[in-house]
Amino acid sequence: MGILWVVVGVVGLVILMIVGMYNSLVQMRVSFQNAWSQIDVQLKRRHDLIPNLVETAKGYMTHERGTLESVTKARQMAVDASSIKDKLAAENALTSTLRSLMAVAENYPNLKADQTMLRLQEELTTTENKISFSRQFYNDEVGRYNTAIQTFPSNLVAAQFAFKAAEFFQLDDIAQRNVPQVKF
Amino acid sequence: MPYSFIEIEQSKSRSIYWSLAFLGALYIVGAIFIVGVVKYFFFYSSSDSFLYGRPVVFQLLDASTLLWTIGGAVLMSAAHWATSTYALIDRTLQYMSGRIADPADDVERVFCNVVEEAAVATGGKYRIEPYIIPIAALNAFALQDFQGRSVIGVTEGLLKRLNREQLESVVAHEAGHIASGDCLETTVTSVVFKSFDTICDISRRMLFYGNISGSQRSSSRKSGSGGQFAILLLIVFLISLLLKLIGNLGALFVSRQREYRADALAVRLTRNPLALAEALHIIDQRWKGSGMPGEAMDAIFILNPRQNAVDDHEDLFANLFSTHPPIKSRIGILLDMAHAKAEDLNKALVKAQQRFTSLHQEPETAVQTKEFKDIPGMSTPLPVPVPVPVPVMLGVPEMPSKKDLCPRCREALTMEKYEGVEIMKCSLCQGALVKEMNVLHIVGTKEVHFSERIVDMARITREQVRVMKSNPFDSIYDQKSIVCPSCLDAEQRMTRRFINSKYPVEVDKCKLCARVWFDRDELELLQCLYEKDQSAIAKK
Numbered sequence: 107m108g109i110l111w112v113v114v115g116v117v118g119l120v121i122l123m124i125v126g127m128y129n130s131l132v133q134m135r136v137s138f139q140n141a142w143s144q145i146d147v148q149l150k151r152r153h154d155l156i157p158n159l160v161e162t163a164k165g166y167m168t169h170e171r172g173t174l175e176s177v178t179k180a181r182q183m184a185v186d187a188s189s190i191k192d193k194l195a196a197e198n199a200l201t202s203t204l205r206s207l208m209a210v211a212e213n214y215p216n217l218k219a220d221q222t223m224l225r226l227q228e229e230l231t232t233t234e235n236k237i238s239f240s241r242q243f244y245n246d247e248v249g250r251y252n253t254a255i256q257t258f259p260s261n262l263v264a265a266q267f268a269f270k271a272a273e274f275f276q277l278d279d280i281a282q283r284n285v286p287q288v289k290f
Numbered sequence: 291m292p293y294s295f296i297e298i299e300q301s302k303s304r305s306i307y308w309s310l311a312f313l314g315a316l317y318i319v320g321a322i323f324i325v326g327v328v329k330y331f332f333f334y335s336s337s338d339s340f341l342y343g344r345p346v347v348f349q350l351l352d353a354s355t356l357l358w359t360i361g362g363a364v365l366m367s368a369a370h371w372a373t374s375t376y377a378l379i380d381r382t383l384q385y386m387s388g389r390i391a392d393p394a395d396d397v398e399r400v401f402c403n404v405v406e407e408a409a410v411a412t413g414g415k416y417r418i419e420p421y422i423i424p425i426a427a428l429n430a431f432a433l434q435d436f437q438g439r440s441v442i443g444v445t446e447g448l449l450k451r452l453n454r455e456q457l458e459s460v461v462a463h464e465a466g467h468i469a470s471g472d473c474l475e476t477t478v479t480s481v482v483f484k485s486f487d488t489i490c491d492i493s494r495r496m497l498f499y500g501n502i503s504g505s506q507r508s509s510s511r512k513s514g515s516g517g518q519f520a521i522l523l524l525i526v527f528l529i530s531l532l533l534k535l536i537g538n539l540g541a542l543f544v545s546r547q548r549e550y551r552a553d554a555l556a557v558r559l560t561r562n563p564l565a566l567a568e569a570l571h572i573i574d575q576r577w578k579g580s581g582m583p584g585e586a587m588d589a590i591f592i593l594n595p596r597q598n599a600v601d602d603h604e605d606l607f608a609n610l611f612s613t614h615p616p617i618k619s620r621i622g623i624l625l626d627m628a629h630a631k632a633e634d635l636n637k638a639l640v641k642a643q644q645r646f647t648s649l650h651q652e653p654e655t656a657v658q659t660k661e662f663k664d665i666p667g668m669s670t671p672l673p674v675p676v677p678v679p680v681p682v683m684l685g686v687p688e689m690p691s692k693k694d695l696c697p698r699c700r701e702a703l704t705m706e707k708y709e710g711v712e713i714m715k716c717s718l719c720q721g722a723l724v725k726e727m728n729v730l731h732i733v734g735t736k737e738v739h740f741s742e743r744i745v746d747m748a749r750i751t752r753e754q755v756r757v758m759k760s761n762p763f764d765s766i767y768d769q770k771s772i773v774c775p776s777c778l779d780a781e782q783r784m785t786r787r788f789i790n791s792k793y794p795v796e797v798d799k800c801k802l803c804a805r806v807w808f809d810r811d812e813l814e815l816l817q818c819l820y821e822k823d824q825s826a827i828a829k830k
Contacts, residue, residue, distance in 0.1 A: 148410070
């Protein structure tokens with residue numbers, strides 16, 4: 107009789123643990139998805155800023171049609187990208203074209219002094235910073251989630267209910283915070 | 291070091307209840323003492339003989355009186371707690387005359403953006419409001435209440451003197467306080483124990499000046515009932531002075547370690563320890579806001595605004611009663627993080643200075659080109675917050691080897707004619723050494739043009755009188771600073787202070803040779819202030 111109770115108790119405890127682990131995994135998944143949507147908001151904001159930036163720069167940079175067009179093209183690619191993998195690639199490309207645009211803009215003192223341009227640059231800087239901060243936060247969350255689904259005992263629960271490892275948001279050059287040099 | 295902001299969030303400490311318990315204990319002890327004394331003086335005659343050999347006060351209270359007293363004290367401390375924490379953010383900001391930053395203004399827009407970035411970095415969990423204190427001092431603070439409302443505030447002086455990276459790191463430091471939860475502790479502790487300070491202040495003013503505002507008006511009309519009133523006030527004053535001293539014990543609940551932690555979090559966020567080191571150094575070299583209304587809440591600020599703080603010491607007393615760690619060790623840790631030495635910080639500051647110079651010269655040359663003039667709305671460049679180059683003294687040899695070297699960057703000073711008198715100027719940091727008798731001459735000469743930033747700083751310096759508890763001149767300082775480049779006396783250094791009580795412009799004065807060292811901006815600011823005054827008089 108006593109043994110039966112012990113078995114029932116142990117089974118009950120195990121079930122409770124599984125439920126708890128399952129719930130915390132779901133919670134972590136929701137929170138990194140939420141963090142991704144935060145990045146998305148900032149990326150969209152960057153997409154909205156670029157046409158204005160290109161338009162303002164056009165007035166001064168008469169000899170740089172190629173650079174401006176590549177920025178516009180990269181932006182379009184980033185807007186059209188749907189899967190996370192495509193998005194990462196497109197956004198990375200956009201970041202590097204923006205960086206080269208800013209490098210070229212250094213040669214145009216009149217452009218650098220333009221009020222609209224200065225405001226746009228400030229907006230772009232803050233958006234880039236927000237992207238990088240929300241990326242940090244997203245990666246923290248993904249790291250937590252990935253650790254949980256790979257460590258014992260929660261990996262058993264994860265495998266049973268098909269929790270898949272999530273992808274980090276990595277940029278090409280990880281060593282530095284990836285902001286185009288818009289300060290001068 | 292916690293791994294992420296989620297973990298910081300989880301490891302929040304709750305020493306707030308300790309300060310609540312302390313407040314309760316304070317009231318209970320106080321109440322027992324007062325009731326005991328009152329009973330002893332008014333209800334017992336000297337013939338009562340059972341008092342011998344026991345502590346008088348405790349013997350005087352029987353069980354039921356004791357119970358009533360303690361009950362009353364607990365109720366009172368609860369009431370104190372409730373009133374001082376009610377709408378604490380709004381009231382604190384009002385106390386310091388804070389206003390919300392205006393995104394329409396270009397400089398304040400940068401501040402708004404930086405605060406938003408910090409909010410994003412903490413996962414969008416906190417909505418942080420950007421506030422500005424209209425004084426020319428340099429400081430920053432964070433506030434949080436029980437409802438989770440958070441505020442990051444900076445002074446106007448800070449906003450005008452730091453560049454974007456430095457501002458980012460300062461805001462990240464404050465965001466670190468908010469995310470790690472110690473902001474709530476310090477806010478509540480400061481607000482609760484600040485009440486004693488306020489009572490003390492008000493009663494002193496009423497006692498000495500006859501009204502709350504502290505201005506000297508004759509109060510001869512109510513002289514009839516004045517005597518008793520004054521005695522009452524004197525008692526209130528003495529009691530509150532005692533309470534204020536006890537209230538300073540609130541600092542016991544504020545660990546100075548949390549500043550190191552917030553610095554570390556700021557670096558985690560911005561990945562830029564050098565910018566934070568620069569910012570801390572610039573703030574440390576300047577007027578940090580002593581004499582402003584929020585001074586009593588020193589724990590909420592990034593650097594202690596008080597003049598007589600014990601922060602620079604490492605002993606046990608300092609550990610217990612100071613709210614901030616020594617600035618040198620904070621900067622030292624940050625430099626270690628950046629694998630940098632003090633000279634690197636010097637270089638970084640000089641670089642920032644050069645960037646500043648190029649920024650301010652280029653638009654001027656551009657104005658002369660033709661096409662530039664044709665575009666409407668282009669003539670005035672955006673007022674960008676710019677760095678003040680105050681190179682760090684940590685790495686530089688303390689004692690200059692020869693005369694006439696810049697006390698900040700050790701460059702040779704060059705003789706220059708300025709407004710008709712000779713001054714010694716540093717070409718690198720734009721500082722200037724002026725004979726005190728020549729200052730008046732320079733200031734008196736009419737200047738045509740001041741940059742927008744100088745005019746703005748002059749406006750703030752003018753308007754801060756409204757905000758300050760007293761004239762900053764009274765509350766500030768004769769702090770030993772740099773070695774005078776002219777007389778090279780290491781013992782008798784120059785002193786950092788305001789130039790006079792009317793124009794609160796910070797300078798370094800040498801008492802031996804009567805020379806004044808102006809850092810960049812300071813001389814222009816003084817000229818601008820004086821000129822504004824003259825033109826105001828002329829209008830009348």
